[in-house]
Amino acid sequence: MGDIVIPSEFNERYSKLLGEDNKIFLDFCKKPLKKCIRINTLKVKNTDKFIENLDERYKLEKVPFCPYAYFIDHLNPGKMPEYFFGEIYIQDAASLIPPIALNLNPDGDEFVFDACAAPGSKTTQMAQIMNNKGCIVANDASNDRIKALFFNLESYGVMNIIVTGINMERPVPEKLYNKFTQILVDAPCSCEGTVRKDRKVLSRWSVRLLNFLSVQQKKIIKNAINMLKKDGILVYSTCTLAPEENEEVIDYALGNFDVEVEEIEIKNLKIREGITEWNGNDLSKDLKKCIRIYPQDNDTEGFFVTKLRKI
Ligand SMILES: C[S@@+](CC[C@H](N)C(=O)[O-])C[C@H]1O[C@@H](n2cnc3c(N)ncnc32)[C@H](O)[C@@H]1O
Numbered sequence: 001m002g003d004i005v006i007p008s009e010f011n012e013r014y015s016k017l018l019g020e021d022n023k024i025f026l027d028f029c030k031k032p033l034k035k036c037i038r039i040n041t042l043k044v045k046n047t048d049k050f051i052e053n054l055d056e057r058y059k060l061e062k063v064p065f066c067p068y069a070y071f072i073d074h075l076n077p078g079k080m081p082e083y084f085f086g087e088i089y090i091q092d093a094a095s096l097i098p099p100i101a102l103n104l105n106p107d108g109d110e111f112v113f114d115a116c117a118a119p120g121s122k123t124t125q126m127a128q129i130m131n132n133k134g135c136i137v138a139n140d141a142s143n144d145r146i147k148a149l150f151f152n153l154e155s156y157g158v159m160n161i162i163v164t165g166i167n168m169e170r171p172v173p174e175k176l177y178n179k180f181t182q183i184l185v186d187a188p189c190s191c192e193g194t195v196r197k198d199r200k201v202l203s204r205w206s207v208r209l210l211n212f213l214s215v216q217q218k219k220i221i222k223n224a225i226n227m228l229k230k231d232g233i234l235v236y237s238t239c240t241l242a243p244e245e246n247e248e249v250i251d252y253a254l255g256n257f258d259v260e261v262e263e264i265e266i267k268n269l270k271i272r273e274g275i276t277e278w279n280g281n282d283l284s285k286d287l288k289k290c291i292r293i294y295p296q297d298n299d300t301e302g303f304f305v306t307k308l309r310k311i
Contacts, residue, residue: 004030004199009207010192017241017275021296028295033196034071036300037088038096041068041128042157044087054082064268065298066096068128086155091121094193094293094300098237099125101264101307102182108133113180115168115187115224118145120152122186127158135160137180141167169219177226182233185224187217189238189245193302196295207244214244218252225257225310234259234308239301241292243278246304250274250290251283259308261289270297274306 006026015022044050047068054060054072063069071093074080082088099122104110110130117123118140126136138153138161140146146165153161166172168185190209195201221236228234236253238245253259261284264271274290276283293303 004195005202007202007205010202010205013242017243018294021294024296025294028299029195031196031295033092033301034299035074035077036063036069036071036091036093037077038066038069038091038125040087040089040124040156042124042132043085050087063093063096065266066093066100069093069096086157089121089124089152089156091125092194092197092301093298094303095121095239096125097266097269097291097293097303097305098122098184098186098235099129100266101235101237101305102126102184103233104129104182106131106133110134110181111179112136113183113224113227114138115183115185115220116140117149117163117186118142119148120156120158122184123149123161124152124156124158126184127153127156127160130160132157132159135162137162137164139164139166139168141165141169168223169216170223172223172227178229180227180232181229183224183228183235185221185234185236187220187236187238187245187249189213189217189240190242192240192242193293193295193304194239196301210240210242210244214248217245217249221249221253222257225253225259225308228310230310232310233262234310235305236308237303237305239303241294241302241304243275246292246306247274247276247278247283247287247290250287250306250308253308254284254286258311260311261286262307262309263289264291264305264307269293272297274304
């Protein structure tokens with residue numbers, strides 16, 4: 001990717017956040033993203049044999065922090081027969097992290113709300129971790145995107161699912177309060193972290209946009225926290241690294257609701273801790289437990305993930 005234009009304000013912000021590492025960050029923003037596939041274990045029962053077969057045709061490299069995902073040298077995995085059969089999902093490696101950060105298991109006792117679910121990368125991944133047991137309510141405010149969600153749920157063999165179209169910026173009905181054991185808020189965001197696959201992201205970028213999104217994200221997390229049971233887990237994630245859309249949203253949640261930040265422990269994942277000061281404002285020290293995934297650290301997209309527990 002040759003002549004990508006980095007806005008000067010973007011550059012200044014990341015100089016502040018990263019110091020000397022800003023150069024390598026900007027270099028990685030210009031590097032094409034490695035293709036990554038997730039093996040859909042809802043359909044593929046013998047993963048060893050499946051991988052053996054793929055390995056004969058393509059160069060595969062295990063994603064170090066996810067046992068069922070691989071980088072692949074295929075230029076367009078969407079043309080692979082395995083994709084048409086719903087056996088692989090094309091998903092960036094960093095986008096695998098939020099479902100892994102939740103406390104999901106295959107035992108079937110979780111009632112999960114996926115607040116911003118379409119087109120369903122993480123919903124289908126959560127269903128696979130849960131082995132199609134328990135129940136996921138997959139929600140999205142966009143009717144068009146819900147069509148893609150339905151398509152993916154069907155293609156990937158997801159059975160433990162209910163789909164809803166609640167606008168999470170508006171107050172949710174009280175009958176939905178304190179209902180879910182786990183919630184994923186994979187919030188709409190400025191997508192800074194996806195610049196390696198979509199260079200248009202930076203032509204739409206402005207600090208005004210980040211501040212606008214931050215207001216929206218605070219409304220969404222507030223409503224999601226209301227829906228979470230006491231002692232339940234909420235993972236908040238974005239594919240951006242802007243503090244306004246990340247630490248400032250979590251700081252708002254910590255200051256206004258009964259939630260605390262939990263440590264996220266994922267083996268073989270290189271992370272940087274959340275920041276506790278931005279634009280001259282002190283934020284909660286607990287934000288250090290949030291994780292920032294910079295593109296240069298694991299050769300992925302950029303991502304931000306936080307795990308909250310309702311107390
Ligand atoms: C980052 S995308 C979600 C990606 C999805 N989790 C996945 O892994 O495939 C954010 C989603 O939030 C939805 N959204 C935006 N505003 C919303 C709102 N107020 N309530 C619910 N969903 C919303 C968008 O339609 C979009 O599908």
